[in-house]
Amino acid sequence: MLWFKKRDYPDFWNDYSNHFKKKQDTNIETIRFVVFDTETTGLNIKEDRILSIGTVAISDLTIKVSDSFECYLSQDIFKNDSVKIHGILKEGNHIKIEEKEAIMLFLNHIKNAVLVAHHTAFDMAMINASLKRMGLPKLKNRTLDLGYLYKKTDLDRSTKNHFSLDDLAKLFHIPQHDRHTASGDAYITALLFLKILSQLKLKKKLTLHELEAPISKIGLL
Amino acid sequence: MNTIAERIYDFLKEFPPFNMLIPDNLLSICKSIEVHYVEKDSFLFKTNEPVKDKFYVVKDGDIGLFTATNELIDECDEGDIFGLRALMRQGSYLLSAKAIEESIVYSISSTLFEDYIASNTEASKYLMSNLVSNYRKTNDDLQEHHFLGKPNNTDSVIQDFLEEQTADYSKNPITCSPESSIKEAALLMTEKRVGSVVITQKNKPLGIITDKDLRTKIATGIFSINESVTKIMSSPVIAFPKNITVAEAQIAMLKHRITHLCITNDGTINSELTGILSEHDIIVIRENNASVLIKEVKRSKSIEDLKQIRLRAQNLLKRYIEQQISITFASKIVSAINNSITNKIIDNAIKTMENAPPTTFAWLAIGSQGREEQLLLTDQDNALVFDDVPKTELKKTTDYFLTLSKKITQDLNTVGFEFCPAKMMASNPKWCLSVTEWKQQFKQWITSPDQDNLMLCTIFFDFEPTFGNHNLVQNMAEGIFESINSHQIFLNHLGVNALKNPPPLSFFRQFLVEQSGEHKDQFDIKSRAMMPLVDAARLLILSNNVKAYNNTILRYEKLIELEPQNEELYNDCLLAFKNLLRFRTEQGLKHQDSGRFIDLKSLSKANRLELKNCFKAIKEIQELILVRFNLSQFL
Structure with a gap:
């Protein structure tokens, strides 16, 4: 039945999913990562909505500003509470696009890249919830989580399990511009990712598999 | 987006x-x-x-x-x-x-x-x-940077009425024909002691050769000295009529990035050459401006007049800085004007006293003013020394000079040299002493060099008599050397003191800026960059037993003479100090303050390169001091 169902998917999904048919590059040095962040109306995956998505790609372990994506979404659900965090107003001055269009563009941009975020599980769940509303399956990409990678460096010996992006940026001396814009956070995450990766590389040669968090360790926050 | x-x-x-x-x-x-x-x-x-x-x-x-x-x-x-x-x-x-x-x-x-x-x-x-070609930045390159960074600095020039005067140019331009060889032209320039020669045909200027052409085109081997002057001349020349104003001349030089203008009959290159106006001529005109100010000081009738002159001196300084006139020259001019104002005030103060001074005395500028390194209007630092009198007369004499000093410091304050908050002034009984008392004071500092006394030494050792009997001052200075000679260990203490501000290891790091207080996150250029160089120069000159060298630049020049083996290092220090002095003055003029605290974010690329080079010099001179005075055991 799968082949039949697949035919029903829109072209953009098929294009996206075709990228996974080839064997994927797993060499950290050359692989394409897409570092991304979403700003949302809140933390409830079912009720809340994505307000903006920002990404920047890394390949050859270099951040490629030209390979980035940024969009603001028009949503019916809007919570005034969260405005003070992300600063996106319902009728703000950003050009906004429909959720469906945003997801199409996002898929077209990420292709089969390895996705990297801070608290990846949450951002993934938000995107997957959007896909579900569109009647589509979940994202197929492999993912890495910044917080998990940081724990792996053993730089922090405490039992603390949660590190905010602010904490990490401070630890790694990254100036914090544009915090709480999706693109700004994605860029900070990308810099942190490169720094943490180089810490991990000091210890040994890395494989993509080693960087991935075991399923049980993925919490939403 | x-x-x-x-x-x-x-x-x-x-x-x-x-x-x-x-x-x-x-x-x-x-x-x-x-x-x-x-x-x-x-x-x-x-x-x-x-x-x-x-x-x-x-x-x-x-x-x-x-x-x-x-x-x-x-x-x-x-x-x-x-x-x-x-x-x-x-x-x-x-x-x-x-x-x-x-x-x-x-x-x-x-x-x-x-x-x-x-x-x-x-x-x-x-x-x-x-x-x-950015390796090994030279001083010239950095100055060039300044130049590039300030394309609009002609504005202030135009506004100044003094600039409207006609520029005084040299009326006997040295010329040669296009057939001359480069060698002939150079010989002619050498013989006539000029920096340029104009190539003329039928008295019309064809082109010009300056010292710079000889440096960049001949000394580099690009052209042979036997080739024709036309090979290396700059052509066409920039010509002006004879009534060109200082402002016009300067704008033209800035605009065309040249140092010489040709003066012709009708102001075009197609008429007879009548003169040449060089950048140097412009500087001479400025110097005359300064001498005008000094004359006005002498003629002044009131404190208010002096206050106005002091303000005009500040404007003069501003222009010197903008036009990249040597900082040594600028500081000499400013000191000369300040000294003449001070002397005028002292003269007037003596006249208002009931009696003439009971004995001879000298008025001393101390600290940075004594070193003639204070270009900006800051608070006053001074002291007074008077000739020894019989013990019975001492109290009366001291009282007389204290009264006089109070009048003087009051007037200086009115003119704009504000009272020193630390009371380093001749009106303070501690700093208004007879020659013998001064000698005792110095001896006491030298024999018990604790932190406070060393600090006082760094201020009072740099004195310059601005008024009165210079012999008294010489006598006093000898006292310092006598005391040091019998307490050589003092130099080691002074050495430790000179090393207390090591240069920042790396630029733009957190530890470099002030961590707290009013100037948090700013860079203290005075104590972190200038004082280390000043302290080093003072220490080295004292240890060489050299008297009467109270200016940091002069001290390094003298040190080069005394220790030719260290020429490169001393020269680096000298340049570093000049750059810092210029830089601080620029900052002070820009922000209307002492220029001491600098917001790192406001610095241009060129400024930062300049500072970086200065730190290199500080590091090296401190290493020399550490070794020479064997200070590792003290630190």
Whole structure:
């Protein structure tokens, strides 16, 4: 039945999913990562909505500003509470696009890249919830989580399990511009990712598999 | 919309040549920039690797360029460009780029470079002249930077009425014919002791050769001295009629980046040459302006007059700084004016006393004023010494001079030299003493050199008599040397004191700026950059037993004479000090303050390079002191 169902998917999904048919590059040095962040109306995956998505790609372990994506979404659900965090107003001055269009563009941009975020599980769940509303399956990409990678460096010996992006940026001396814009956070995450990766590389040669968090360790926050 | 590119734009727009690009073009570059994270000790490229299709800009950190033999050639920090030379040359890298500390580096592709930077005349010119040969920045280069950075400084020149006077030019221009050889022209210049020669045909100026042409085109071997002068002359010349004003002349020189103007009958190059006006002539005119001020001081009738003259002196200083006139010259002029104002005040004060002074005395400027290194209007630092009197007369004599000093310091305050908050003034009974009392005071400081006494030494050892009997002062100075000679250990203490402000190890790091207080996050240029050089010069000159050298620049010059083996180091210190003095003066004039605390973010690229070189000199002179005075055991 799968082949039949697949035919029903829109072209953009098929294009996206075709990228996974080839064997994927797993060499950290050359692989394409897409570092991304979403700003949302809140933390409830079912009720809340994505307000903006920002990404920047890394390949050859270099951040490629030209390979980035940024969009603001028009949503019916809007919570005034969260405005003070992300600063996106319902009728703000950003050009906004429909959720469906945003997801199409996002898929077209990420292709089969390895996705990297801070608290990846949450951002993934938000995107997957959007896909579900569109009647589509979940994202197929492999993912890495910044917080998990940081724990792996053993730089922090405490039992603390949660590190905010602010904490990490401070630890790694990254100036914090544009915090709480999706693109700004994605860029900070990308810099942190490169720094943490180089810490991990000091210890040994890395494989993509080693960087991935075991399923049980993925919490939403 | 691209938030990331905009942030990169905000960074790059502060640095040349990016600040010369039109915003849209710079934004296009930013949208395609690549960001590298380079861990400490890892490489961006290595010697002999094929040149990559891009060049680099440091965002954060410190990238060192090393030769194949691992010699550090240059360090690049925030905003510095590297790898561009290789990109233009192609082939393989001659140097390696290694992170001295962890760094974030932007790379810009050659396509972007060609599309947006090379096509911009100003930017490519900047890169050609400043970056392609940026190893071992010389002082001249840095001055050139200043020049480039301030294209609008002619405005203030125009506004000044003094500038409207006609420039006094040399009416007997030295000329030669186009058939002359370069050698003949050079011999002529040498014989006539001039810096330029005009090539004329039928008395019309064809071109001009200056000292610079001989330096850049002959000494470099590009042209032989037997070739015709026409090979190296600058042509056409810039011509003006004889009634050119100082302002016009200066604008023309700035605009054309030249140092000589030809004066012709009708002001075009097609008429007879009647004179030549050089940059030097302009400086002479300015000097005359200063002497006008000094004359006015002498003629002044009231304190209010003096106050006005002091303000005008400040404007004069501003122009000197803007026009890159030597800081040594500027400080001499300012000191001369300040001294004449002080002397006028002392004269007047004596006249208002009931009696004439009971004995001879001298008025001393101390600290930075004593060293004639205070160009900005700051608080007064002074002292008074009077001749020894019989013990019975001492009280009465002291009282007389204290009363006199109070009048003087009061008037100085009115003119604009505010009271010293630490009371380092002759009106303070501690600093109004007889020769013998001063000698005892110095001896006490020298024999018990605790922290406070050393601090006082660094202020009172640098004195300059501005008024009165200079013999008294000499006598007093001898006392210092006598005491030091019998307490040599004092020099070691002074040495330790001179090392208490080591240069920052790396620029733009957190520890460098003030951590707290009113000037938090600002850089203290006085105590962290200038005082180490001042203290070192004082220590070395005292240890060489040299008297009457109270100015830091003069001290280093004297040290070069005394220790030719250290010429390079002393010369570096000398240049560093001049640059810092100029820099502080500039900052002070700009912000209407003492110029002491500097906001690092406001510094231009050129300023930062300049400071970096200064720190190098400080580090080296402190190493010399450490070894020479065997101070490692004291620290």
